[in-house]
Each structure stands twice: as structure tokens, then as C-alpha cells.
Amino acid sequence: MKYKRCLCTILIQAKVKTEPNKNLRQFQQVIEIIERNNHDKARLIPILQEVQEAYRFLPPQVLTYIATALNMPVAEVYGVATFYAHFSLEAKGKYIIKVCDGTACHVKGSSRLLDTLHSKLGLSDKKHTTDDMMFTVEAVSCLGACGLAPVMVVNEKVYGEVSARKCEEVLTEIRETENSLAIEQA
């Protein structure tokens, strides 16, 4: 344990030299998460989940940090992070729109929704996040709300029996909220 802590400190110090305040803050959360999970290798997945929740994605330097702290090869942590669909090594937008592509949603036209979102936001199968980091569109496997197919989830909110028009309405609604937020801030 002592050895691990020691390495952590070295790493933090190395980071602090380059960008002092930002990185210290950044790693503070990871340290807390790892401590909370008792430096337990078997808890790697919950650790990554908590880290992703804090950062909205898994930055590479954080993965290296976790590996060192848990005394495991970086490749192994990287392997787990890339294996599971939930983990993202790229930053995602503020609004994550998940279009369910389970069987029931598929037969009820989920691909039409995806097409609409892609064309409205200028995204494609390859490009998932808008340049302003506002929207990320993903096709996901079954969300288990098949009775309401086709289903779309924006962050945590579930929308059932979504039509292409409803899709557009939801986008407009989000944009309006964002605009009024921006005005308030200004």
C-alpha cells in the first residue's frame, strides 16, 4: 500500500509542475474514488464508472493514474476501459441522446429517428458529438422499455413512442433552454 501511495504522490507532483491548480483538482477526485474503493483491483469497474461520472469520460492520463494506484499494468486498465460500451475515452456532449436500437424499437422504426437526429445535428455513424460539445447521439442496445418502442433517452429522461417530429421538438426544447441559460448568464 505504501508503495502505491508513494507512486501516486510522484505522479501528482509531476502533474502539478506542469499545470498546478487544474491537475491537482482533477486528480483529487480520482484519489477519493480509489480510496473509497479500498485500492481493490476487483473494484476496477466501479472505480471507472465513478471516474467517468465525475469527468464525463475517461481521460488517458487518469487511466494511467488508476493503473499505478491499483498496481496493475496500464494495458489491463485500458483493456477493461475499451471492452465495455459504457466507457468512453472521448469527451461527450452536454446532452447525451441515446436512441434504443433493440428489436422492438428497430421494428418500429428506430433507424428513422437516428437518421433525423443525424441530419438535424450534422452527425453520422462516425461522428457522434457536435462541435459545440452540446449533443452526443448514440444508438444503444435495448433499454428495456420495449412496450413504448421506439424509445429515446436524453441524459436520464426517457421518451416513449418517439416520432421523427417529436425528435425535432425535443431538440428545439433543449436549444431553447440552453439559449435562455446563456441569456441569464450574460
Add this chain to the structure above:
Amino acid sequence: METISTVDLKEVARQYEAAASRVHKRIVVCAGTGCMANGALQVYQSLKEAIIKAGMQEFTELELDVHDDTKKTIHLTGSGCQGFCAQGPLVNILPEETMYVKVRPEDADEVIERTIVRDEIIERLLYVNPVSGERNKGQLDIPFYKLQNRLVLGECGHVDPENIREYIAHGGYHAARKAFMELSDIDICNTVSESGLRGRGGGGFPTGRKWNLTRTEPSEKKYVICNGDEGDPGAFMDRSLMEGNPHRVLEGMMIAARAIGADEGYVYVRLEYPLAVKRMRKAIEDALDAGVLGEDVFGSGHSMFIHVMEGAGAFVCGEETALMASIEGKRGMPMPKPPFPAQKGLFGKPTVINNVETLAAVPLILRHGASWFNQHGTTNSKGTKTFALTGHVANTGLIEVPFGTTLREIVYNIGGGVTDNDGKVTHEGFNAVQIGGPSGGCLTEEDLDLPLDYDNLIAKGAMIGSGGLVVMNKQSCMVQIARFFMNFTQNESCGKCVPCREGTKQMLALLDDIIEGRATDETFELLEEVGNVVKLASLCGLGKTAPSPVLSTIVKFKDEYLQHIRYKHCPTNNCKALRSISIDPEKCIGCTACARKCPVKAISGDKKQLHVIDAAICTKCGICFEVCKFDAVVGFN
């Protein structure tokens, strides 16, 4: 909530019932994922306000020591999935069992004033039978419910999933107590074997035998795992159970633990089910507080702890060895068997791993006896099975029927018939039912009267799987459906063994050739050949069953495949590349709208003259179809 310090289940139940008897009416709002998406929480809130406004007393949790008879008391509670997702949000009023469907927050005042205060029924909120047009008053009358046999789902939708007292008052944890205090481990294994319970997760392995194998392994430490990684697209039975009756699942795990001699368990839940995770966690906390779980369970000297592990989005983790790797913090890749989990499972210790539904059935078997359980079902498939009924069917939702029920009964009587793409019930629309998700196959019209059980379905090249039942109408292209599943398994293949990793990729490419018009007869033969190799040579269940949707449609819908291959024609016109797009000369007035909008300039024609599409240039994007105000562009659905 005070803690139930000494676990006297009978006393808890008695107190609860005494409190419940003072309740004038009980309003149960469905708070499953489906109804919540339709606004059940707002309905709940409005009902709460309306009750207070009407001058009545409302309780969200029954206070055991309140003696106030001056006001009418109303018990307002949320419940787990009541099953009838298509009609949500659902509000069930007891003791009359009046069920209101599609309730809006605006309806709350009227519900309280008329139904609660004056005992009237609000006709407009009742369920309308789509076939007969008549209104049904409640679960006892609605065919969707009347024709089911809800055993495992029994309390789901009646009890408040976040209240352990209600579960105990409904007979909960009595079976666990019996297991810890009265029965021996051998007794439990024998009772479960006798009941004929088989795994509900897909394989159908006899549960009693699995437990017995683990029981006899000599080891100090053993584990119980509840597999709630319900990854099959189109299935949500496990989600509904975990959300609707989490204590039943815990009780099942406790009994399993007692039977094999384990003291620790994991519930592995998909991260796509945040509500199920939340409710399982709450149930475990409450059970610990109540003294049902923890050290020295019921004073038996045995201890039992259960943890919730959230998955991270990998279908293959539904496979037992992969799931255990995932709990250990590794990539969720399967291991060759043997050794079986019963010998070397989680962290190398003997482990029993059961599906949510299997575990939820166990307390019932101990409560009512093996012979009560095995009176339901067929010779080799005992009990009932839950199905997620979805797709082109009028009543989508969660159902439970005894094994041996026919598909016709499910689709037409419970499901209310097949619908067309606009959601209307049609009589000639039935095409197929996809059962068992990406590991299953299709059943067609000729199989409508087949009694559904484990063995009959295997014989038909399908499987019960976890129980996703997706109905498809005649407007669905079966080659596309096969491709959909192939795309799914190809994405989800973990990449460990070559037959699955490469085979699924090749099969997907061959299917793409078919739906994009590049296929020859050879493609078809090759597809079948590769499919059989993947089936025989893959390491785990995911790979072995991955070709099933393709192989099953090849047999059942050979003509449809051949139409795509030989005539480059999709009978349902779903395959974009095979569509032949043209302009109807009768309808075209030469407005030039399509020609102006065509992104590839494939449409030619002068003003007020007939326009023509050049098939060689056309990309079949559909823009001309959208812009034409005269419906002159034909060839799109």
C-alpha cells in the same frame, strides 16, 4: 422508518394488516420504467395534492400507530411494473380493483372527487378493448390480465417495491426463514428439484441439480450470483422484477445461499437499468436494517451479505463465466467449461449463478410446495414463464403464462392481435414472432398452435431464451431482421474465439450483400455454411447461438431470401438498395420540386412536363418522395 429489531415476521405482517385495515382506499400508481416515461411521477404528485385538497389524509407509507378515524385515510403508493406498458401511466384503485389507463396529471382532481369520495367510475379513463370497443373496469375484466397466470409477477404491481413491510405482509421472507430455520440444505435442493424448476435465463438447466452440484463441493467460501444482465434486445422481464419486487429476488438468493452453503452474493444488473439498480440497493439496505440480511440471519447462526454490481454495457456478460470475470474487475470474456461455476466460479470458489426470474420463483416453491408449482406447465417444463410481448401487437407489455400456452393465445387473445405500421389491428397481418432474442429464432403462422416450452422450441430451431417475444407483421422484411441480429452479435462478440469473432463478421457481410443486391446463389450457400461453423465451433453460448436468427429465417423464409438474391427484389420494400423508384405519370404535374431538391441530379424533366428518375444515378435517398406534394413518387413505403 423504525427498524424491525427482532425479526418476527408474523408480528410485522399483523401490524401491517392492522394498519391496512384502517385504510379507506389504496391508490397504486405504476412506477415502472414504462409508466415513468409517460409521466407517472407527475400523476402521483397531482394525486397527492388532490387528496390533501379534498381534506383527506394521505399516507405514502402506512404508519403503524396512527389511530385517526376522523378523516378518511388514503394510501397512495407507487408500484413496480404492472405490465400493461402500452396503456401507461396506470392507476389501480383498491379494494375495487378499478384500473385507470393513460391517466394525465389533470385527471387527478376528478379521480379523487368522483372515484375516491363518491365511489363513481370515470368511464373515459377505463381501458377500451380494441376489438370489441367495450370498456373494461379492471384487471379482473381486461383480457390482457384475465388470460394470464401471474405467479412470479404476482406481487409485482401490487406491493410498493420500496417497502419491506408490505412485502413481509404479503408472505415475504417466510420462505427464507423456513429455509434457514427449519430445512436442511439437502431438503431445499430436493424440493427445488422436485418442483421441476429450470433456469429461466436461456439454457433451461434444472435449478435443483445445479444447486446440488454446488452444495456437494467442499469449500469454506461459496457465492450466489443473481444474473440480471438482461442484454437481449426486446426483453425486460428481469428489469420489471427487480424494479417491481426486489425483495423476492433477494429472498430467492438467500434460499439459494442456504442451499449451497454460501454467505455472500452479488446481483449483477445492467447499467441500462438505473431504476432496477436503485431499487435493489434500497431493498438490500432495508433488509439489513430489518435484520433479514446480515450476520446471524433469523438467529440461525448463518450470515448472508448481498452486493449490487452494476454492469458496464457488454452483452456477453450475460454468459455466466464472462459475468464472473466482470465482477472480478476484468474484461467480460467467457472461459471454456469445465470447470463449471459449481466447481470453480467467482474468485475461484464454487458459485451458483441463476437468472432473476429463476430466483424469484424459488420463494414461491418453498412457500406453497413443489407439487403446487409443478402442477403448472408441461411434462418437462414446469411452472410459468414471463414474456416481454412487444413489436406489432396491440397490447405490448409484460405477461406471464404457464408453459404449454400456444403462441396464438399469446398474440391474439392476450396481445389483442397484430397491428399494422400505423398501429391498427389487422386480421391478416401476422408474419412471424421472434423469440429468444439474438440467440433465438423465428416462429411462423404454422407454429401458432405449438405449445411453448423449452423442448418444443429447440426442436423448431428457436429457444425460450430469456423470453423476449417480438411480433412482426407482414410489412417486416425478414432478411433485415436477420441482419439486425447479426449486426448486434457481431458488435457484441467479445473477440476471444475466432469462429465467433470472424464468423459473425463474415455472416454480416454476406447479409449485406443480399440486402444490397450483390448476392448470388453461392452467397446463400456460404451464409448457411459459415453459420453452421460458428454454431459448432464457438466457445460460449453467445457464439454458439449467434447464427440462430439467420439459420432459422433461412429455413422459414427461404423464398424471401431467394427473391432478394435472384430477382433483386424485397417483397416488403424495406431494403433501400433494392427499391425501384419511379414517378407515376398519372400524378406528376411537372412542378419541378423533386428535380430541384435531388442531391445527385438524377431527376430530369421540364416545367409542367412529366419528370423521370435515372435509376443509374439515383441513390434512393427519399428526398423526392418527401418533397412531392402529389404522391407521384412511388417505390417508397
